[in-house]
Amino acid sequence: MVSTSTTGAPAEAPPPTSPPSDDHDDRAEGMAFGWAAFFVALLALIVAIVAVGLTFSLSNDDDSSGPTYSGPPKVVSVSLTEMAIAPKSLEVAAGQPLRITVTNDGAAAHDLWLPNGDHTDMLEPGETATLESDGLDESGEAYCNGPGHRAAGMVMAVTVTGGGSGEPDGGSGGEPADDAATIDFAAKADEAFEPYDPTAPPTPGATEHRITLAMTEEQIEIGPGVTQKLWTFGGTVPGTPLRGKVGDTFVVTIVNEGTIEHSIDFHASKVAWNDEMRSIAPGESLEYTFVAKHAGVYMYHCGTAPALHHIGNGMFGAIIIDPPNLPAVDHEYLLVQSEYYVGPEGAEGDLTKMQNDAWDAVVMNGYVNQYRDRPIRVEPDERVRVWVLDAGPSENSAFHIVGTIFDTTWKEGSYLLQPDDQQGGSQVLDLQPAQGGFVEFSFDEAGLYPIVTHKFSNVGKGVLGLFQAGEVDGAGGGH
Ligand SMILES: [Cu+2]
Structure with missing residues (x-):
């Protein structure tokens, strides 16, 4: 059996378009110096922007201490199945703690991830877990992180009220990923490619x-x-x-x-x-x-x-x-x-x-x-x-x-x-x-x-x- 397994991209470096020469080297060095200067300038600019941003956010924090919430936690039950999350949407006040009872009512393993990264373990069918979260600042999408499950529709739009901006980006469920790799059917496998052996295995003598x-x-x-x-x-x-x-x-x-x-x-x-x-x-x-x-x-x-x-x-x-x-x-x-x-x-x-x-x-x-x-x-x-x-x-x-x-x-x-x-x-x-x-x-x-x-x-x-x-x-x- 021939394996078609590879551990990385095929090794096919594009051929050089022209042979290297001294001329080229000089120009390359000059260009390299120019780029280095450019990057130093760019770095300085980035540092300046970050510093300004940091100062701004610190002073901002002085003005208002961000979303605070003093009431009881939001208590919700969520059901996971193939391939949906019920309920489909959830509304919560900014900063309000969440206590979510998550039950896997499906036949495959599922979990639940909140927009801030808080999540349950992977739950077996029939299993229940409680997901405690300190609260959310922004709206977003909760989802199951099982392979392909989010794209297949296991999403829940989470709307955070009274705090940070941002609409739930809950529209992605059920849509194929648009960053899919593209196959060029006219392309030929490179020289090193070993096809899957099409020979049928022989009939063994043993029983x-x-x-x-x-x-x-x-x-x-x-x-x-x-x-x-x-x-x-x-x-x-x-x-x-x-x-x-x-x-x-x-x-x-x-x-x-x-x-x-x-x-x-x-x-x-x-x-x-x-x-x-x-x-x-x-x-x-x-x-x-x-x-x-x-x-x-x-x-x-x-x-x-x-x-x-x-x-x-x-x-x-x-x-x-x-x-x-x-x-x-x-x-x-x-x-x-x-x-x-x-x-x-x-x-x-x-x-x-x-x-x-x-x-x-x-x-x-x-x-x-x-x-x-x-x-x-x-x-x-x-x-x-x-x-x-x-x-x-x-x-x-x-x-x-x-x-x-x-x-x-x-x-x-x-x-x-x-x-x-x-x-x-x-x-x-x-x-x-x-x-x-x-x-x-x-x-x-x-x-x-x-x-x-x-x-x-x-x-x-x-x-x-x-x-x-x-x-x-x-x-x-x-x-
Ligand atoms: Cu399998």
Whole structure:
């Protein structure tokens, strides 16, 4: 498995526009001196302004000692749910102490932050805490600091009366962040980029599989120059691919190495939801044992509320359970389609966009157009099987390969088409979110064969890949 994890921005310094020369150096020194003088002057100005401001505020304090309040505290009850705070607004006198009973009535962890920074701990579902504050000087917004929760609508407008000015800026709830990173779909990954290995894991000979999946938070590049803080199973998006046969036992230990609760839900299993699929806190682990009773390419994902956010921010993967008598082929690949809902650079995906089906990108195996720039290499007439999973969270897939026809399609546990005297062909494997299957085919001629979803509005959003059959002039070649 190749990780696309990075710890910082890609190292691509812009090339110098002209070679350095003595002339340049002299001018640079002169300019440097000029700038230094300028900054000294600027610093002096800033010091002067601060001094004046300080004097003014001190004398101001002498005139009026600021908002004082001598009455009883304001006592309020606040309820936190997905994704709202009730009541929606709160009015309090300037300087009046606050005693807020905060109850988490939701299914995920939440907290409450006041505009002055006073806040509760992160509260588990059903938990109640009392938030005491000495009071506020200015209006503002109270909010939940859970990842993406404020932008998704967990806000409460706080109006402070009789004191400092300032209107509550409560309009931000429910609006997507406008500082989201932008993906350039024409950009190419730099030389050092290592694509997610599209090769399907081989079928293991053993019948019991012991696997540990760390649930982590990673800075991961999702397209050239755009990095998001994704939540993962095993450090990659998609998560570690797993494989076995019908009848095999999987003993999976999940370890929560993140900072918020997570869980795992294997669609390949038949187990009680309230036991194996329960959420675990940071630092905890859980053993999830199941027997694979039915064949398929199944999704696994985090189910912790809001599951939309956990899946949309990277917590999904594929597990292949081979049907009996699966024929051998020359190459087997695994392509997982999913969407990105891009937040600010280096931050989590935007939950509000997820709630509105407003994806920025649709990708195969977690990276924008990665097999367009690193084609998947086979030979003409070789038999190829591609397992396809649509991880969503919300968009479908019309999986198609330009220039070939599938002679075999298998979807959700059953063959739809196999070679017979009807000589039928299939052009698309259609998958709704969390559906999977495989297709088999070969390429008749050497050349390039684009991989797409035939929902063409998504083709320009990062889903494009290429198979390269044989030698092609000018093609990079990949796997
Ligand atoms: Cu999770």
